[in-house]
Amino acid sequence: MPTSRDRSEPKLSVELRNWLNAIAATGFTFALLLLCVALIVVVSQTKDIILQLNDDIWVEQDGGAVLLSVVSLFSFSVMCWWSARFIFQMIEMQHRGHFDSRVVHQPNRFINEHTALWLPRVYAVLPGTILLLSGLLRQQFGAAVLGLVVALLSFWVVKSRTHWSNAALLSRLKLNNIWVLSGIVLLLTLILTFFSVFHLAGTSQFLGAFSTLFFGLSSLLFGMTAGVYLVTWKFWKIPLIGGLLKPPVPIFTLAVIGAAVMSSLFSTDNHGVRRCLADMAAAQSLQCPQPPAFAFSSLESASKTFELQLRLRWENLPGNHIPVFFVASEGGGLRAAYWSSQVMAELEKLYPGFHQHVFAMAGVSGGSVGNMFYAAALQQAELKDLQQWQKQLGDAVGQDYLSAVTTSFLYNDLLFRFLPIQVDPFQQDRAQVLEQSWERGFANTFAVTEERLGLSGHFQQLYRQSLASDPDGWLPMVLSLGTAQELGQTVITAPFPVQRNDFPAAYDFYQLAQCRQQNHLSCDIRLSTAALNAARFPYVTPAGSLNYDLATGLTKVAPDKKLHVIDGGYVDNFGAATTQQLIHSLKKAGFFAEKPQQKTLVPVVLLLTNAPDLDNSIFDLSRLEPSSVNSWLLNELVSPIQGILEVSQGSAANVANLVYYQQQSPEASILLTDQPAGVQSALVNTMLFRLPKKDASVPLGWWLSANSRDRMRCELTATTETRKSITKLIALFPDAKPVAMASGCEKG
Template identity: 25%
Template structure:
């Protein structure tokens, strides 16, 4: 540094002044600024690994995907050792995440002029201090930061696998948990072993290019691709022509970026089949890094915020031209006339149960309320309903063998949960005909749709599944309805959805959005099951989820329950209900919902979905379920078009309004009784949130006693969001209480139990039942996403098994069996 002006008489103008030595604090702060500059230059690859860290460290659903890899290659309860699946995941992290973020970071530090100028100034300052060569600390930052970013993905997966260990549920089949624990530990160590291997690769990478043959190849690539590199702005700097990121590295990064563009237009379903679950994570977090890093580099070169500009331009483009989140519709043959009036639906149900004209002799109509919770809710809804559909299998005693070889025996009549009198009443009856309707929310709606589709596809009483169990389900073979329905809802729907979120919905254009991809994954999975070799269902039945919702004819000889699928209106905050029932009926007395008797709404202050679209349009059964299952991030709000360019409303998850489906179930029961007073509906609530059970335990005189944490981080932000999240469950519990109160007031004089709730019970960190004891500070979370690990499936399956503690559904199961065997006249007659 030269000073041009000096005081008169002090020294010649060309003699440099010695700078005043800086203090230690000033030097330290300067180094902090140097490090911050390096991090800012590599912010895109750094953000990639930070987002991955946040997800794997804090999201149960992300942690559980490591279980799929850990348990691959061996039956449930057996250890596979360091399997091919584990090694393949290490390789995927190496190639699809670690290498791209490392190469992108190297490219950024090598081509950034601002950072190069800073390095030159530091080197010059080191020379003036008499230190030969470079400023070692600045050189270390530039060299080591990309390497450290490159090894972080291995640490991130190790953290996720370690967290998955603590998430493992307590199972009666203990060897299954022990084997999963063992395999997860191996996965942790395999990922940690990848750290020094990748670091060694980074160190040796430059030396490998000095091998004569490789060096010649690299120089040739540099000559051939020089115009391309120059045009894209990724050529070496003129003052550093050799660089550290050789032509081969630049070419690898360019090829990876082009492959990501190909992913945008390729089939996510094809890709998901080849990179499922944990294997998809490296691509999701590493895929965009080369393109975004390149745009970040160009932006710094020209001092233009390109990434911010693209985000703003994208938001404006969506505002002006619309998004790709339209609710999928199909042209159908007069769909409005294919819905069933409530009066006709009740009479068809009575015909199915052999009591037409004698309603008092009819069994109690069962209305199921299936709570929300993604695949957890779908699986549990299917599992619970399947348990009762398997009545004939529940009659005899049976035994089964656990993974450790121990034999477990169950006594007759569902382990004694129904009596000989109940058996006498149910023998020769088809349990499916007892189900009048299912009111679903979110994942519960998906479970309801699968149940309805499977019942539609059945041949006689046989479930539409082959005997051989699919690989993604924990069971060994399919023996009945419960096994069939569980296997149908246990598939991987998460990978395709996340590819849609990570790629398709970031460049919308003509591409299908992630909601449509989720629906297609449901349709394909059901078709694989119901259309598999050995499955009783025919080819047409296997397509039920992809057919128009209102296309299936109503046949009392082949009974299928009605569906009431609850979404939420963005415009009004009311329910948007997608149902195969006509939304109004002629009330026999005063309209229960308060409307006019001639056109009495079944559901109060609710919007009928089909009234929002053209009269010639319907939706697929899968789309009807998605109308209820659009929870944040995973699925976008669905735009409902009344005409081609007129968005009349947007629909989001039904859980925003009420997460249990109990309010719609109650209103349907009230309308049903108004149509036929001799019937006595029974409501079965299937909930699946363990935390909600603990909340109910704190209820006194109908009021939940709050117990807030003493400390809250950012309460101004956490408070409103926490309230929004809590309201969905709070309104659900309120709806259940209202339903129980109305049913008891109507039928309680003769039938003491009119509503039953089957739950997923909580367990504390030690695996104990916390109900009836001091509420633990933390309970184990049951993963909720569009995929379930096998231990989680087993945990949900075991919720209906008898246990010695208070956390069991024994009483609830007994009461459901009793309701299935009870005639309506037992509840509607005069009080004895």
């Protein structure tokens, strides 16, 4: 019934207030719809997924993928309608003491019947409509058609059900009853949840990235809405508490409080870093095949092994200097992994044996993942057909690694916050799932054997096997750079004991993980885990617990004693500082000193950056002012946030210091200079490989469309600045064949 205030207000004002009250009551649904809009319109990762979906419709004509995409987006649309209707009927039941399970009347005096009827319908058509408009604006007409189909289908279903009540069959089935519909949705959600938890790999692979995301959001919306309202329902009539829990209730806030209460009563931290142990198999661990040990007893030992094999290769080659390469791979998800691995593979293809001139590869986030795939592929294959090997490496790195981690995030990892049941695979976290997806992706491409396990093998064992199989060979040392959350400093995972006098601003992962006593190890980790130590992207992958109970895999220590490893990009997103410290430590030890009757070793840095929008001024020490600045709006409010974010990237200062450090090389030891486009001062003994601004749409994340992969491959093989840099680098080798400039793109 309208109040006296309603009668005195303009009709438009009353209607607007009703709609705002209704949106506030369904705030969680509205928030997920806003997230849906952001995913379709703003987020580069999902925009790339939609680009592939558009190709599936028009180019690949993949009917199965298209059908799953329609069903998943339709399920999310209908779930938005259901959640709003369910909330309104719960409000009505609390307000009136009863409700009609088939029809929503006026829920309360703040929300009228018309609004309660039409807002859920608007919610239902929004996801498809947003995809339709986005597809039209980007000229992705396949995606636009899909959005139109979903929008029309959703509206027809939720609108026509008011007429279905006249049909005798549907009336007998009670499909207009909200509780019957809720029961059906619950059953479907439980089935999807079962397969997503206990058959995660197969389910995520079958559904694909787009469908995984929207089926997951549908389950999240249903589970949170129904769970919170049904739990709080029991408290409505309790004095004091009941008044706080009467509908509408803040779903997200109460869910967070519930998770916090559960974590205080039970151990819900299942984010222990996986490891293998010398004497036991634990929840997140496996038995080591042999007693763990560092591949090299020290940095000095590694450098001597490297120098010996390198001088043998250059014994009969002309010249007085030998280049020693140090790779710094910038972070950036799968974009960084694909770019860094393909740059290194291209160099290997053009100069077979190039990897034996690379002393170490420091990587952060996706750069570390690419380095690890590259090192494992070098050890796994015989490198006879380098063209085919490069393609295999690209196929291994460029797979869908988003679906599995998204499935784990929205199902078992989220459920474990509320139901900490210590049963595998339910208690596995999404970090472990991501590692295992890398292992499967590598194994699906390369021949994995009991001796060569690919990314599921053990990190130190990789280098011991390499030395055992080819004593005169060399496998580049991968330095995986994470961040110690509680210490704010770099954590290095390396095949030798990390000492503070060599790396004063870093800690040894094995030391923090309680695996190292002096220079001896009691446990090791997989290659996939070593890569993830640097690639724990915020929220997508959780912080890894370093000190946890090995018997259960859960962290039970007091909060002030916990120690975690997080993404390396918080401190140095380039690995430039660690690369400089490494070169400096070797220089102090005389590694690059001139020696009688011997060629002099010269450090050459390869900077692999995948950020097309990176400011060139960080490489240009002659520039007095930055080439561009981008201050955020509302500076009074957001200036501290922007400052923290920009500083935490760690790129500019560390890269500039490394560039300057290399410029101090003795004049006689300058093997090459490079002057990237837009940079006034030349880089000395430093080579930059970067994606150009035209590739700015290649997304961050753990999924790449075929179009994005082809664009990066094209940058390496066509007549580009990157190709010119590759040509200049290969020319350092006296026995190298001339590099031909390709006339077109070579696609992977």
